Amino acid sequence: MEKTRRRDLVRDYKEIKSRPGVYSLTCVATGETWVGSSRAIDTQVNNTMFSLRHGSHRNRALQDAWTTHGEAGVVYAIVEALDDEEMTGIGRDTWLKERLRHWAAALDAKPAIA
Template sequence: MRHEDRKVAVAAYKERKVVAGIYLLRCLATGERWAGQAPDLSTIQNRIWFTLRHGSHRGRTLQAAWNTHGENAFAFEEAERLDEKALEAGRERVMKARLMHWCAELGAEAV
């Protein structure tokens, strides 16, 4: 990649709109569910899949299910997108409350 192209790509990446929210991971083989929060929903799946592929995910039950059933048995979904207005009341507090809501609603384990 040429230097100019790289600079343009980096600038575009920095200017993109980041959307925080709650995501859901589902094991299609067992029906187990895990929910998590992310400051950027557009990048979280790659991060999670990377840690699971390398056996280093912090969620023990999630990692065990991944090891048993494999990548093709998992689905990633966005449960809720949180706009900046919703997060004005305190980002961490709001995201934690929404995560607990979705865990209770779906019977999911928080990761």
Template sequence: MKTENRKAATTAYKERKLIMGIYTVRCLVSGSAWIGQSTTLDTIQNRLWFTLRFGNHPCRELQRAWNDHGAEKFTFEELERLDNEDLTYVRDARLKERALYWRSLLGGFAI
């Protein structure tokens, strides 16, 4: 990649609008749901599936279910998108609040 192209790609990446929100990963066999929050909702599924495929996801229950049932028995769903907050602590507090709401509503586990 040429230097100009690399610089343009880096600038575009830094200036992209973050999509924040709450998501769920569901096991179709057991019916279990895991609820998480992310400041990069558009890329979180890829990151989750990568760590699960390699067997090193930090949520042991989710990793165990993945290992027992296989990737084809899991779904990813975006539950809610949130407005982007400039202040980090406000953003983080809002994400935590909404994740707790969805966990209680769906009876899901934290990721």
């Protein structure tokens, strides 16, 4: 890859705005659901799926569901994302905690990160 192309790709990557949000993982076979929050919800799926594929996810029950039922047996979904760019860091963290509690109760879910 030529230097200017690489530099442009790096610049474009750095300019991507991350948005916080809440995600869920549901085992299709058992109906078990786990929820988690992330400061970068759009890229969280990569991190989560990588750790599950390699058998290194911190939540043993979630990892066991993945191992038993496979990738097609566990569905990842973004349940809510914040698009407010004006919110401060503390406000975002507070929002994430509140929304995580809300979705855990609404979905009768367990924490994705144990």
